[in-house]
Amino acid sequence: MAIEKVAVIGSGVMGSGIAAQVANAGVPVVLLDIVPKDAEDRSMLAKGAIAKMLKTDPAPLMHKRNAKLITPGNLEDDLELLADCDWIIEVVLEDLKVKHATYEKINKHRKKGSIISSNTSTIPLHNLIEGQGEDFASDFLITHFFNPPRYMRLLELVVGDKTRKDAIDDVYMFCDIRLGKGVVRCNDTPGFIANRLGVFWLTEGINQAIEQGVSIEIADAVMSRPVGIPKTGVFALIDLVGIDLMPHLSASLLSTLPEGDWYREIFKDYPFIHQMIEAGYTGRKGKGGFYRLNPDAKAKKEKQALALNADTFDDAMYAKAYKPSLESISAGKKGLRAVVQADDEGGRYAWAVLSKTLAYAASLVPEIAGDIGAVDRAMELGYNWKQGPFRMIDALGPAWFAEKLKEQGIAVPPLLEQVGEGTFYKVEDGRQYFFGVDGGYHEITRMDGVLLLSDLKLSQKPIMKNASASVWDIGDGVLCFEHTSKMNTFDEQIFAMIDQVIKHISDGSGEHKALVFYNEGSAFSAGANLGLALFMINIAMWPQVEEFIAGGQRAFTALKHAPFPVISAPSGLALGGGCEILLHSDHVQAHAETYTGLVEVGVGLIPAWGGCKEMILRFQARQRAQHNKSWFSPANDPMSATRQAFETIGLAQVAKSADEAKAMGYFRESDGITMNRDRLLYDAKQKALALAENYQPPTLVEDIRLPGPSGKYALDMAVGDLRKSGKATPYDVVVSGHLAAVLSGGNTDWTESMNEDDMMKLERTEFMKLLHHEGTMDRIEYMLNNGKPLRN
Numbered sequence: 001m002a003i004e005k006v007a008v009i010g011s012g013v014m015g016s017g018i019a020a021q022v023a024n025a026g027v028p029v030v031l032l033d034i035v036p037k038d039a040e041d042r043s044m045l046a047k048g049a050i051a052k053m054l055k056t057d058p059a060p061l062m063h064k065r066n067a068k069l070i071t072p073g074n075l076e077d078d079l080e081l082l083a084d085c086d087w088i089i090e091v092v093l094e095d096l097k098v099k100h101a102t103y104e105k106i107n108k109h110r111k112k113g114s115i116i117s118s119n120t121s122t123i124p125l126h127n128l129i130e131g132q133g134e135d136f137a138s139d140f141l142i143t144h145f146f147n148p149p150r151y152m153r154l155l156e157l158v159v160g161d162k163t164r165k166d167a168i169d170d171v172y173m174f175c176d177i178r179l180g181k182g183v184v185r186c187n188d189t190p191g192f193i194a195n196r197l198g199v200f201w202l203t204e205g206i207n208q209a210i211e212q213g214v215s216i217e218i219a220d221a222v223m224s225r226p227v228g229i230p231k232t233g234v235f236a237l238i239d240l241v242g243i244d245l246m247p248h249l250s251a252s253l254l255s256t257l258p259e260g261d262w263y264r265e266i267f268k269d270y271p272f273i274h275q276m277i278e279a280g281y282t283g284r285k286g287k288g289g290f291y292r293l294n295p296d297a298k299a300k301k302e303k304q305a306l307a308l309n310a311d312t313f314d315d316a317m318y319a320k321a322y323k324p325s326l327e328s329i330s331a332g333k334k335g336l337r338a339v340v341q342a343d344d345e346g347g348r349y350a351w352a353v354l355s356k357t358l359a360y361a362a363s364l365v366p367e368i369a370g371d372i373g374a375v376d377r378a379m380e381l382g383y384n385w386k387q388g389p390f391r392m393i394d395a396l397g398p399a400w401f402a403e404k405l406k407e408q409g410i411a412v413p414p415l416l417e418q419v420g421e422g423t424f425y426k427v428e429d430g431r432q433y434f435f436g437v438d439g440g441y442h443e444i445t446r447m448d449g450v451l452l453l454s455d456l457k458l459s460q461k462p463i464m465k466n467a468s469a470s471v472w473d474i475g476d477g478v479l480c481f482e483h484t485s486k487m488n489t490f491d492e493q494i495f496a497m498i499d500q501v502i503k504h505i506s507d508g509s510g511e512h513k514a515l516v517f518y519n520e521g522s523a524f525s526a527g528a529n530l531g532l533a534l535f536m537i538n539i540a541m542w543p544q545v546e547e548f549i550a551g552g553q554r555a556f557t558a559l560k561h562a563p564f565p566v567i568s569a570p571s572g573l574a575l576g577g578g579c580e581i582l583l584h585s586d587h588v589q590a591h592a593e594t595y596t597g598l599v600e601v602g603v604g605l606i607p608a609w610g611g612c613k614e615m616i617l618r619f620q621a622r623q624r625a626q627h628n629k630s631w632f633s634p635a636n637d638p639m640s641a642t643r644q645a646f647e648t649i650g651l652a653q654v655a656k657s658a659d660e661a662k663a664m665g666y667f668r669e670s671d672g673i674t675m676n677r678d679r680l681l682y683d684a685k686q687k688a689l690a691l692a693e694n695y696q697p698p699t700l701v702e703d704i705r706l707p708g709p710s711g712k713y714a715l716d717m718a719v720g721d722l723r724k725s726g727k728a729t730p731y732d733v734v735v736s737g738h739l740a741a742v743l744s745g746g747n748t749d750w751t752e753s754m755n756e757d758d759m760m761k762l763e764r765t766e767f768m769k770l771l772h773h774e775g776t777m778d779r780i781e782y783m784l785n786n787g788k789p790l791r792n
Helices: 013-024 044-053 064-069 079-084 096-109 134-139 165-178 194-212 216-222 235-241 245-256 262-266 271-278 327-334 336-340 345-363 372-382 389-396 398-407 414-419 492-505 530-538 542-560 577-583 611-626 640-650 658-664 677-692 709-724 730-743 756-771 774-786
Strands: 006-009 029-033 070-074 087-090 115-118 140-145 154-159 182-185 291-293 303-306 318-320 425-428 431-435 441-443 469-473 478-483 514-517 523-525 566-568 572-575 587-591 594-597 672-674
Touching: 006 013, 013 029, 013 044, 013 064, 013 070, 013 140, 029 044, 029 079, 044 070, 064 070, 079 096, 087 096, 087 165, 096 115, 115 134, 115 165, 134 140, 140 165, 154 165, 154 372, 165 182, 182 372, 194 216, 194 235, 194 245, 194 262, 194 345, 194 372, 216 235, 216 303, 216 327, 216 345, 235 291, 245 262, 245 271, 262 345, 327 336, 327 345, 336 345, 336 389, 345 389, 345 398, 345 414, 372 389, 372 431, 389 398, 389 425, 398 414, 414 431, 469 492, 478 492, 478 677, 492 514, 492 542, 514 677, 523 577, 530 542, 530 774, 542 577, 542 756, 566 677, 572 577, 577 594, 577 611, 587 658, 587 677, 594 658, 611 640, 611 730, 611 756, 640 709, 640 730, 672 677, 709 730, 730 756, 730 774
Parallel strands: 006 029, 006 087, 029 070, 087 115, 115 140, 154 182, 478 514, 514 566, 523 572, 566 587, 572 594, 587 672
Antiparallel strands: 140 154, 291 303, 303 318, 425 431, 431 441, 469 478
């Protein structure tokens, strides 16, 4: 049964977040909650949740219009809305009596064969289905989302002995393809996988900092990027999720874990934690937590860190946070073993925490999951670890790790003893294998529709490569262009490779017929290499700078008019030049979480690789489609497209989702969106193959009409008003003037035709003028040094 309509019971933070993600998938969803006592609007909780999600940042909705797919209601008057729902997700209080009462209501109104799941992370499945009947048990499973549901990819799936296979398959595929989740099958055990291990790791992180007298700054500095864990480390992560949540997670685990579990041994109920909560220091949502901003009004932005004391908390125990410099912190570049072997307090702390955490993980398979891959994937997706526990053990060396555990008197888990001198993962003949609980190796397989460049690299070499890019054969005549520069920025090597690959595909052999731009980094592309540009400017290499800009224009124009389809498949950041290449592609197949925009004004520049030109073309095409094909129709406002492009580029507007990118004009309505990151390359390849059939490249646009000097005057006047009201800085006015010169067409007139080359010449001319301004140099240097724009 296809899932075409969903219901969510419970409109709290998690319930409303799940409903929002279902709506993001374009699926209608019913959101029900209880009727508050004496409420004038009996559905006020669900309605209030929808109103709140429209204001929340980061936004749970990928576009505000998606809220229209959510129907609010209550559990007394609107249960009939469940009658046509295919999947009903319960997200009520973690109280078995409350859940059972809710199931009784659901059962009376749901249709036969509808699927029911709980978002619980604390109550065993067999307790949830107790007394609910055979039909309920066959339709029931646990779907544990992570918060916030839009941004956290992990979904833990727990099924019972009686759960029917088609219900499991339907939910699995819906969550994978439509919701974009990394679905991990877990056993019905306390905390499932991610929280079972994550809470152990955080608890031991606190323990060791206190026992060893390690500051929280050192603890977080080493227990983060050096070991492949997000920069929040231990203490900043607890601040993020809420210090008040930790006692609840611990109590939940302690109430259900088996006797003798290692967590029972390491758990300590510190008085200072309770004192912090009572004083309102619950983390970022409260007065602060392990870190806070100095409450002194004169030092508002000064970050302070707490000095740990197991027994006492006092707000006088905060001091200015410092940035540690230790061998163990810098050792991350040499590998995980170098970090834990570093002879300093950071290295000793890292070893103490990780040795127990990794040993605990190894001891829990097959209790919590059927294989090590599920455990690794859960921690990678749920806690954003770069490598899961078993890949970390491989990085250390399983035999070395086991020997070190013995030296410290820590019992070596049976699975670790079993792997012996081997590793938990291995590659043979271009195929990946994992070590199973049966003592043998098993091939890692991917689901249909999943294509990863990292997999392909195991069995082939790039067909061409330089210092900044590689080109891979992804099969069926399609090539993949992969940026490999820092932050996947554009430089001369990228442009040279674009030229080379265009010539290769166009050689007439017919061996290859389409090109996909794609990589598996956190950023599709952060734009131009600003460091390289600044270096050339500082030594007055003006001809080389202008050639760099002209080279980008030639490369992107060649891609747009290439005799084969060019598909871009972005995920993450696609800014500046990273957005401009999307604008020149035949089709964009974007991951839903793509954040794109033309942000050059932030560094005192304007888009000069065709970005201004392409935005004008897109807005003019929209205008003509809405009104009349003739330029001189009364409905065609000569300033409309220019004004829209000026606002979009001049305000450095960034789309915070692929859905928003369509609304803002960065993407076409015909461009595709893929919810699951792992399916992006496959989807892009399929689109490339479809377009390759009888492909005809777009012709050069020869009839671009722009308002000219009168249009620039109008834009300059608008910016002047913003300056007077304090909404624009002095240098904003300068940059905007050069942008207005391009978007209004320079000295042209509405009655005169321009072509694409004319517009790019204007871009290049105004760009070079800005480079000679001191204000632009100040903005570029500030961005490179601080990672944020200068408001000069």
